[in-house]
Amino acid sequence: MSSDELPGWLPAWCLDHLGSRPAHVLFQLRQMSTVFGLRLTDGTDIVVKARADDGRAVSCVAAQARLAECGFPCARPLTPVVGAGSLAVHAEEFRPGGEVLHGDSPDVAVRYAEVFARSMADLATATISPPLPNPRWARWDHSDSGVWPAIDFLDERDQSAVPGYVADTAERARKRLLAADLPCVLGHADFEAQNLRWRGRELWAVHDWDSLAWQPEAALVGAASGTFSSARPPTLAPIESSEAFLAAYQDHRGRAFTAVEREIAWAASLWPAAHNARWEALHGTTPVSGNALREQAAERLRRAAC
CATH class of the missing domain: 3.90.1200.10 (Aminoglycoside phosphotransferase (APH), C-terminal lobe)
Structure with missing residues (x-):
């Protein structure tokens, strides 16, 4: 997927809230939220999450930010939750890598x-x-x-x-x-x-x-x-x-x-x-x-x- 195929609202959202437009799409996932891994034109790799605005996102992102402040291993939010039409959207650090620990012992x-x-x-x-x-x-x-x-x-x-x-x-x-x-x-x-x-x-x-x-x-x-x-x-x-x-x-x-x-x-x-x-x-x-x-x-x- 190229940056030209991103939803119409997303490049402007990134420019407004992150100061740079998407240059390359690293990945895209669709589950409860739609998640975009993006490389911006300034070279920064970030993740943008968009989900239907049911009122939960603001609290969840605030809690995630608090965890990151405490040094807990999670992606640090880069923006608060910002509306984009009917969507609740925020950006966070890209934290790739690591392995799943399997087993149930x-x-x-x-x-x-x-x-x-x-x-x-x-x-x-x-x-x-x-x-x-x-x-x-x-x-x-x-x-x-x-x-x-x-x-x-x-x-x-x-x-x-x-x-x-x-x-x-x-x-x-x-x-x-x-x-x-x-x-x-x-x-x-x-x-x-x-x-x-x-x-x-x-x-x-x-x-x-x-x-x-x-x-x-x-x-x-x-x-x-x-x-x-x-x-x-x-x-x-x-x-x-x-x-x-x-x-x-x-x-x-x-x-x-x-x-x-x-x-x-x-x-x-x-x-x-x-x-x-x-x-x-x-x-x-x-x-x-x-x-x-x-x-x-x-x-x-x-x-x-x-």
């Missing part, structure tokens, strides 16, 4: 838990408005009717394809989560292997700060304990590895969870997997999360007291 879980604990400690120093609504795969706190949050492109599909155990697990986990009276904090709600890069044993970068959520600490940690090993497709980590993640997180934060927080963590570990299992069923793909959920749901629900 307890030892790997401990390494991921250390990163998550550090991110939570640094995010605790950020004073920003909550980035609501929470991401759809972490939106167990929705106010829509039924178990699942309203997601049009999923709701329009044949819901009878979703196995009963998936919906039952989601309902029981959500009921336990909603019953907790715990304060909400900021945390990364898409803490998956695919969003982290390592150089040997050193963490190089954590990506996807658009996926911050505002939920109880124990829920955020519990969800991460289930998702940390996911690359593509996403899955649910083994129970013993989630257990190691939770223990290591508490050690690094220097505070043991209460009994209620432990239950909430186990309940939250189920919600992303249930969301992913529903997605698989509605799209007719291999039930990777679905099979893991089928095998583990009973024990995780028991630990969640639900």
Whole structure:
């Protein structure tokens, strides 16, 4: 893709907010956001992210900036969020390289838990408005009717394809989560292997700060304990590895969870997997999360007291 094929608004946006136009396109990705890797005419390599303006982006970018100030390994925002029509847009440093750390053993879980604990400690120093609504795969706190949050492109599909155990697990986990009276904090709600890069044993970068959520600490940690090993497709980590993640997180934060927080963590570990299992069923793909959920749901629900 050449710079001539970029969206019409982007060259002028770069000139206005970065002082230089795009000269070369390094890459382009389209997922929840559209991400452009660009080399500007002044030789600087940068990344521009554009997404539908749902009100979350300003808080997410402010939190990312705070993390970068603290020395956390993430791309430093170069601009605040600026509107471009219906889009929320910002630019950040280009931080390429590093490798995905694969594996779902307890030892790997401990390494991921250390990163998550550090991110939570640094995010605790950020004073920003909550980035609501929470991401759809972490939106167990929705106010829509039924178990699942309203997601049009999923709701329009044949819901009878979703196995009963998936919906039952989601309902029981959500009921336990909603019953907790715990304060909400900021945390990364898409803490998956695919969003982290390592150089040997050193963490190089954590990506996807658009996926911050505002939920109880124990829920955020519990969800991460289930998702940390996911690359593509996403899955649910083994129970013993989630257990190691939770223990290591508490050690690094220097505070043991209460009994209620432990239950909430186990309940939250189920919600992303249930969301992913529903997605698989509605799209007719291999039930990777679905099979893991089928095998583990009973024990995780028991630990969640639900």
